[in-house]
Amino acid sequence: MRWRQTRPKESIGWSAGPRVDRGRVHLKTTGQALSLSELRSLTGAGVARTDLSRHQTQLLGDGVGCVSLTDFRELQPPGETETMAPQGSRAPLEFGGPLGAAALMLLLPATMVHLLLVARSGPARLLGPPPYLPGLEALWSPRALLLWLTWLGLQAALYLLPARKVAEGQELKDKSTLRYPINGFQALVLTALLVTLGVLAGLPLEELAEMLLPLAFVATLTAFIFSLLLYLKALLAPTSALAPGGNSGNPIYDFILGRELNPRIGSFDFKYFCELRPGLIGWVLINLALLMKEAELRGSPSLAMWLVNGFQLLYVGDALWQEEAILTTMDITHDGFGFMLAFGDLAWVPFTYSLQAQFLLYHPQPLGWPMASVICLINAVGFYIFRGANTQKNTFRKNPSDPRVADLETIPTATGRQLLVSGWWGMVRHPNYLGDLIMALAWSLPCGTSHLLPYFYLLYFTALLVHREDRDERQCLQKYGLAWRDYCRRVPYRIVPYIY
Ligand code: NDP
Secondary structure (H helix, E strand, C coil): CCCEECCCCCCCCCCCCCCEECCEEEECCCCEEECHHHHHHHHCCCCCCCEHHHCEEEEECCCEEEEEHHHHHHHCCCCCCCCCCCCCCCCCCCCCHHHHHHHHHHHHHHHHHHHHHHHCCCCCCCCCCCCCCCCHHHHCCHHHHHHHHHHHHHHHHHHHCCCCCEEECCCCCCCCCCEEECCHHHHHHHHHHHHHHHHHCCCCHHHHHHCHHHHHHHHHHHHHHHHHHHHHHHHCCCHHHECCCCCCCCHHHHHHHCCECCCEECCEEHHHHHHHCHHHHHHHHHHHHHHHHHHHHHCCCCHHHHHHHHHHHHHHHHHHHCHHHHHHCHHHHCCCCCHHHHHHHHHHHHHHCCHHHHHHHHCCCCCCHHHHHHHHHHHHHHHHHHHHHHHHHHHHHHCCCCCCCCCCCEEECCCCCEEECCCHHHHCCCHHHHHHHHHHHHHHHHHCCCCCHHHHHHHHHHHHHHHHHHHHHHHHHHHHCHHHHHHHHHCCCCCCCCCC
């Protein structure tokens, strides 16, 4: 049997064919020796062309098989090496390419402003036109700008305080690792202390409720200017520092997706800072301001407002307590830092994730203890799945021999890493998303069923996680090739068992 590789237009630089022994192709990826027909059924019969964008290449011989570059690398006989780096292998464009990404860049801020306007309007209609179109005088406020910059400065100062631990991130393309301060929870506690002292000294925190629109506007403006600076900084960055996704060559697309993976000045990591500090802590602070405003208007906060505040504080506190777990998430390991993440972290999270509390302030909802108990139970179930799945994967990624995960069944991959195939990750392929969605439902239920608006988060989050899951699957297929296909075969459901 003679194997040769098709030459793609842009050479991917392979010098040799796969190792074939007595008609069987040996895959170190899965430890299997496959016949051509087995290879074909595993990799999908009928795939008969080179597909660089999916990192796949066609093998011609007695039959046609299609394996990922990772697997193909494994198929090379020992001693035969790549002749060139895979220059042409750029990641496929996401979000519908430059046009789709540009549309999102306009649509997301517009949606945020729409939600802020309708939440306080009488009918509170999610669909349909906003009650009015705000002029510049409603959006722009020097006081809001000053407040926002003070907030960013405070969080940056807290980030720079000595940390209880410094953690190492995942290995980068150039085999180096970055170090991250683990002091997010400390920042939350210190912020809470400062705010408490401020309120005791007469700081009118509840006034934030009236400033959400101009604050959201300046946050969006800062995200835009910040991403522009990040884009310019990335022009000077070495190729090894670029994110796989934001390196298309199209400036608009790359500006939105983010060119550089981990932009830093010294040890200050901009993406890591923005992911968990100003936006996330800002979100619970806005919730608290809305609760205090409700107390001012109605004498005391409602049970529904307490639940929304409590659930979301638990979520944010947990994210900061488990801060190290973010180092293995897609945002840190794969996505570049551009407008999409900067806007998401700084503006979208604090101003749209506080939507339920905003809605409750202007549309009080009756909620009895029996229903509140059921909602608490739903949130607890979601949190249990979410935390269990994330901790299990993080523990496993940090140390596969950790006694807490050592007994779990795994699949070996060509990269040397393994995939969990039992425990939470044997139930569905993204159990952490399932837990997150159950919690999203619990956050909306205290707002009753009279309006669709407070369910916006659940609807948007479902769409986000379905899309995110799909992106992650494609990335994992590129990374792990046949081992990932094997995982999908053994764990067929993506997020919800027996449904999706
Ligand atoms: P994950 O934490 O699920 O990370 C996905 C990665 O996990 C994969 O790329 C792969 O990376 C690894 N992995 C996948 N399957 C397995 C397996 N079987 N065994 C071992 N490793 C596996 O994704 P996200 O970063 O998207 O999400 C992190 C958390 O953040 C989730 O709980 C999510 O719900 C939440 N989230 C919340 C958002 C919000 O706005 N509230 C927004 C986005 C996410 P590798 O193999 O390289 O380690």
